[in-house]
Amino acid sequence: ELQLVESGGDFVKPGGSLRLSCEASGFTFSIAWMSWVRQAPGKGLEWVGRIKRNVDGGTTDYATPVKGRFTISRDDSQNTLYLQINSLKPEDTAVYYCTTEGYGGDYYSGMDVWGQGTTVTVS
Amino acid sequence: QSLLTQTPSASGTPGQRVAISCSGSSSNIGGNYVYWYQQVPGTAPKLLIYRNNQRPSGVPDRFSGSKSGTSASLVISGLRSEDEAHYYCATWGDSLSGHVVFGGGTKVTVL
Numbered sequence: 001e002l003q004l005v006e007s008g009g010d011f012v013k014p015g016g017s018l019r020l021s022c023e024a025s026g027f028t029f030s031i032a033w034m035s036w037v038r039q040a041p042g043k044g045l046e047w048v049g050r051i052k053r054n055v056d057g058g059t060t061d062y063a064t065p066v067k068g069r070f071t072i073s074r075d076d077s078q079n080t081l082y083l084q085i086n087s088l089k090p091e092d093t094a095v096y097y098c099t100t101e102g103y104g105g106d107y108y109s110g111m112d113v114w115g116q117g118t119t120v121t122v123s
Numbered sequence: 124q125s126l127l128t129q130t131p132s133a134s135g136t137p138g139q140r141v142a143i144s145c146s147g148s149s150s151n152i153g154g155n156y157v158y159w160y161q162q163v164p165g166t167a168p169k170l171l172i173y174r175n176n177q178r179p180s181g182v183p184d185r186f187s188g189s190k191s192g193t194s195a196s197l198v199i200s201g202l203r204s205e206d207e208a209h210y211y212c213a214t215w216g217d218s219l220s221g222h223v224v225f226g227g228g229t230k231v232t233v234l
Contacts, residue, residue: 035223037168044125045160045168045211047223061221097167110158110173111213117167 002026002113004098009118016088016122022081022098022115030054030076033101035111036083038094046094048072050101051081066092088122095119126151127212127226134232135202143229145195145212151224155215157195159188162228163208171210172197199231207233 008020022034033056036048049062051072060072071084081098095117102109128146135141145157159172170179172188175195185200195214199206209228216222 037223037225044209044228045162045213045225047213047225050221050223063222099168108156108174110170110179111160111168112170112173112179114167114169 002103004100004113004115006096006098006115006118009096009120011121011123012088014089014122017084017086018088018120020083020085020096020098020118020120022083024079024081024100027100027103027113028105029074029079031105032103033107034072034074034081035099035101036070036072036081037097037099037111038092039097039117040091040094043094048083048096052107053105085120088120090122092120093122125227126216126224127214129210129212129226129229131227132230132232134234135199136234137202137204139202141199141202141206141231143197143199143210143212143231145197145226147193147195147214147224149193150217151193151214152190152195153193154217157188157190158213159186159195159197160211160213160225161206161208162211163205168211202231202233204233207231 035050073082097117099111100113101107160168162168175190176188212226216224
């Protein structure tokens, strides 16, 4: 079964830091591009950023509002994706989802596997 | 304010056809694939359409997607109660950066 399980969400004060994790199973994690998407309470979906697979350089891309504060990394040996969030702001309050961009290696296949989300509250 | 514009709401009775639009520009929809996601309240989003008009395995064929120029559409034919959800379009903001942009979402209500 294809599965992504996020963890690490918490209630933190402004200016604090947090590291979210996303453990993958049921597919070959190392060939997938991985993204983080967040959803503020009562709002729509917002793409946070992505990390490409190592064969594509393992590079990262970030949405403008989070660039410089958020860092995405991956450990293919542990099938795990990470999101380091620094200098947290109240507007970072959201459910954070990890998602694949083509779990089968085709990054044009869309965000085809989603985790259940982990909640970050900044207050 | 999203770069992709969706009508905030749409509704229909069971069995009806509902169309949802997503309007963008030449730098996003015009030059990239469009994707559609369904989010039932309280659950994670689910991929509904990829590459403009392709359905992942398991998605009923009453869902169909299309793209023309700088706009895209999702059509639900034969609306069912379980289709009540938010629907989001998405694409790359521009081909160079590869940033993903989502539309603001459309809430579909089954009357």
